[in-house]
Amino acid sequence: MENTPQSFRKSMGLLDATMLVAGSMIGSGIFIVSADIVRNTGSAGWMMAVWIISGFMTLTAALSYGELSAMFPKAGGQYVYLREAYSPLVSFVFGWTFFAVIQTATIAAVGVAFAKFTAYLFPILDEDVYLFAVGNYSVSSAQLLAIGVIVLLTGINARGINSGKRVQTTLTLIKILSLLLLILCGFLAYKHAIWNANWSAAGDLWQLRRLHADGSFGEYSTFGAFGAVSAALVGALFSSDSWHSSSAVAGEIKNPQRNIGLSLALGTIIVTAIYLLTNLMYTAVLDLHQMATAPKDRVAMSAAQEIFGTFGIGIIAIMIMISTFGCNNGIILAGARVYYSMAQDGLFFKKVGTLNKSAVPAYALWLQCVVACLWCLSGKYGDLLDMITCVVVIFYVLAIVGVIRLRYTRPELPRPYKALGYPFLPVIYIVMGLAFIILMLIYKPYYTMPGVLIALAGVPIFYFVNKKNKQHV
Template sequence: MDNNSSFKPSLRLIDATMLVAGSMIGSGIFIVSADITRNVGSAGWLIFVWLITGFMTLTAALSYGELSAMYPKAGGQYVYLKEAYNPLVGFLYGWSFFTVIQTATIAAVGVAFSKFLAYLVPVVSEDNILFKLKTGMGNAGQPQFFTLNAAQLVSIGLIVLLTFINTRGIRSGKLIQTTFTLTKLLSLFGLIVFGFIALDSDIWKANWHNAWNLHSLNKDGSFSTYTTVAALGAIASSMVGSIFSSDSWNNVTFIAGEIKNPKRNIGLSLALGTLIVTVIYIVTNIMYTGVLSLHDIATADKDRVAVTASQQIFGHAGTLIIALLIMVSTFGCNNGLIMAGARVYYSMAKDKLFFNKAATLNKNSVPGYGLWIQCIFACLWSLSGKYGDLLDMISFVVVVFYMLTIIGIFILRKKHPNAERPYKAFGYPVLPVLYVVMGLAFCILLIKFKPNYTWPGLIITLAGIPAYYLIMRKQTSLK
């Protein structure tokens, strides 16, 4: 282990942009529109959910540009929160990031890869149970089991493989990230083009005839109307999926120490990457409404809207095409998540708030220990089978931390008015304030209408408070 090595700036603007876009595009865009459609019941509101999510994502990314230019070093959002508030707030973000946000996302994306690989290699399906162990009895007197399926093993294998590749140096991870992201962007563009070529005018007219009638769409084809307040709750519930699909854009800030000309290129890559993905997401959903009825979108098998749409566009080959596209997408997405995540633990360890070994770089100038401990935790989430539930629950906390970080821009302008700011937040103060207002409305509506999506994430985050003070006490006793 070479403790004296330092990060090597080797990522160009295109590499940083591909990290932003590649980390955002996983499996969500191919799936979550089914649940959104069930919640809002109309084409106009389906697109509106993606538009409002895209606006929030772009606004946050443009605001983060100021912070990334002020603190162009490894750790990104963890560093911004620590500098704007105090070490505890930074730690709570890092704690949530390690315990759930990043590691559970890596697990979820890995299992998504496995599920679509099963279209080509059925033996790796999640239905192929390899091990089953009774663990007790449930509340209803039903036996509970721990099961291990083939998809989970493939997910673990993928996570280990990508972790190993990234321990070999930033160039290895960069090559995979840029290549796979460009491939999936071109593939998604191709899917959109062929989708519009195959557009069914009757389906289009039916979907857009009454585009702004907001109601729930039940699987049997019936509708349920909302009160005004409940309608707002339905929109917030829908945004859980779209926000998850648009998340991880901030991963590029974690890897700032390895980006060339970071004061310029981080902010620019955030703007370009989020804009590209936002446009693709919105146009993809418009394409869905041209080839599938709202009922078909809402009732797609296992919510796999893209598979259903691709079958309409390409016939029987559609399933294979989407399976390959999602495999490319999730492979590249997980590479970006794995590459970037370990840099947060490195920064925390430098502040003595994480395992000490995570503060060292290996002979290839990357945080090898941090990569492997992240790998172990992500693999455990893969085994648990609970990552999907937790990701729904953590969306609330993710938005809370985004709001706190953006508020941090105001705090830092007051604390350090003369600090160098090579780039200033676009639309300041209007757009940052607008993001905070929209984020706050989202969180309040979730608390009211979907409390199960809020309190588990809060509990996980707040559990970091005693952990922080235990670490502080240990540090004091060692002095």
């Protein structure tokens, strides 16, 4: 019988870890969600403010995570941090939710996004092209292409960390350069009248309003305005998610005490800057109504048409294909390490806690693949943003509170890196995160409660698994 390695191989340097963070963050969101943000806010000033708030929250969380990653440089990232800061119950609830919906449904959503934009070049792959139907249930060619991509990327990552990191680093560098080129071309195609319409109306620039499809505006009540900002934040936060990817692969990063925290900071700074510049570029070529009514919310497509003409649609389609392919590679790579850590704690299938001959958790990768493919077939990935963003922020808040908690409960632990701006920045994030969670539960309970209920379902499952483990001792 062939011996399999008992530990991960440290193969990822700082560049690889940073590209994992940036590449996992940049998917299809930056090309789409600005349409909904504009509809909710009704002004260029508030649109940019939403992206600034999202960037601030993401960067603040990343800087705080740097302390946790330096203290616990182990595979599993956030799962490990929550276990050490609180208890196995809290970390299991996170791991369960991560496996059931957060990571797997995100993989499905990004996979389908890849297929949707591939259909611009090959219409036969469109989500409206159904291959077969059984009663009211049907499967489109886009769903099957998404499944094919997920299986392909899982297979690449099962061959070893070097295969996964090469794909990740190469594609992330390509999409960063492509986005920078798009931004540059956008500013070169700057339209003075459009820019003035978006930015020169001082009285309207910071007026928070609902922008309707016919171009008219609707006023918010005081509390409605808070709900509008929180609703607008959903897309921005979702587009910035997976910023913690490098912490999940800590066991495979060289000098993890230094490089994980640094990669989190560098990756989030790079992406936040690109997101802000991209949205500023949108306001240079599209007026608010054009952004809000972009076909299927594809703001980047509308911007590219203004910049490059009809040729621009193909350019953006290829960019988004590269972006979503690389994004899914990073999410697939990082996610499996969380389930591996759960299995190591005896809280998941035993096989998931083993490594193959290439020193990667292949069972975890393929199990994740199966669940993600089921999400593709479910057709429910469209509700993902509202369903999981609230839950994701709940766990982020818990982790940041954990930074403060561990300072008091385990002061003896070595802290090679300490959270920048402690305790002010972590506290600001906690307050902002809690405000977002409360507003989402108040104004979008129909969408957010299912995610909360999925997370809570992890509590009885934890006690059931624990009971089974004790019976086998």
